[in-house]
Amino acid sequence: MHITVTKSIFKNTLFVFSFLIGLCCINPSLNLAQTTNEDGWETATEEDTAPKIDTTIVERKALLAYGGDSIKIASIEGKLGVLNDTNATIVPFQYEKISFFEGEDSTCTRWQGTLLVQSRGKYGVLDATGKPLTSLYEKIEFMPETCQSASGKTKVMLFHDKGKVGLADAYGNIVIRPSYDEIEFIKYYITRYGDTARIERVLKPELITAKKAGKYGLFDLHNNVPLLRSEYNSIDYLQDIKVEEKKKTHSTHILKIKQGTNYGFILLHNQAILAPQYQYLGEFSTEKGKTTGAAENLIALVQKEGKWGWINLEGKEVIKVNYDAAEPFRKDIAFVRKGRNWTAIDRNGKKALEDSYEEIKYLALESEQNAFFKTLIIAKQKGKYGILDIEGKTLLNFEYDKLTFVPEKFGFNVEINGEEKFVNLKRK
Known part of the structure; x- marks a missing residue:
């Protein structure tokens, strides 16, 4: 009786062991543990990169820089990946989020095909072939200012690590170590002729300020050198x-x-x-x-x-x-x-x-279109107002208690001894 029970246990154990071996042969991915490389990326298996058919397309984009080929962000069972035109997987379906890393400006093509992905709560950047370009960080931010210059030195991204920010280039190389509280481009503003709207531009050579402990420093991206230590209250154009x-x-x-x-x-x-x-x-x-x-x-x-x-x-x-x-x-x-x-x-x-004079100022602002108006000077002498030209010649005598310029009439509303009247100003 004892021998029979032992044989039965042996048979059952052998069956379970054989079943597990067979199951592994049917689905090889079950016996491949997910590995992680030194940058924190999960290593994909052959199954991860096999062509995927049963997918939901989230977004598709044609890439002019890649010969017009398109890539598609797709989803399978809540996981995101990227497919090419033949539905071959170029980015494995193992990410929580994937987006095109190019900002909202559709005219900016220098980041075309670059992908921002989230894996296990951290973020990284891939190229259009699925190759990782960066390590995984707490956050990676697109900088729209990088679209305002064609210099390769300015193709950088802002990344957060351990509560600090740094800069990495388009290949993932660290340009500025993550030891700062804030990093921004130095900017200036231009106004188009006849337009009052200011247009924001980035300086050339492209410069950024790096803030640490409330103080700013200056870094030249074009030459890859620091110019000022972080010891200034402000740095402005x-x-x-x-x-x-x-x-x-x-x-x-x-x-x-x-x-x-x-x-x-x-x-x-x-x-x-x-x-x-x-x-x-x-x-x-x-x-x-x-x-x-x-x-x-x-x-x-x-x-x-x-x-x-x-x-x-x-x-x-x-x-x-x-x-x-x-x-x-x-x-x-x-x-x-x-x-x-x-x-x-x-x-x-x-x-x-x-x-x-007790008071002196120009009659019109420097932005005044009438060139003559900009040369007129209103001054006060012995308590009375008068008008001078740029050479000091008196155009209106100093006898008025009040004097207000009326440019459309080319003259002045004045007050003298309590009487108000209008006085013409002759052109030179």
């Missing part, structure tokens, strides 16, 4: 200029840098830095407002320790910083004040108007 040097002209940009309450600047073509020391820093120009010239002739209005003056692009003080107030140059004169009296000076710091 100031202007573009052309610097004449040794019979050559260098097109460059100026960035305004701030430490505490003081401003300085960095020139991008030679990376020259003026340490922050001014409470105000204006734009640089030469005669008649031109932004092309030798470094010593490009000057900007500054304020230091409560006083105003001008420095050149070499950082030298060209008009002494000793005025109580000052306005930028227009038509090569600038209004300045010492004590209570205003006057005007030229670019050499010499007096441009004979008299002094």
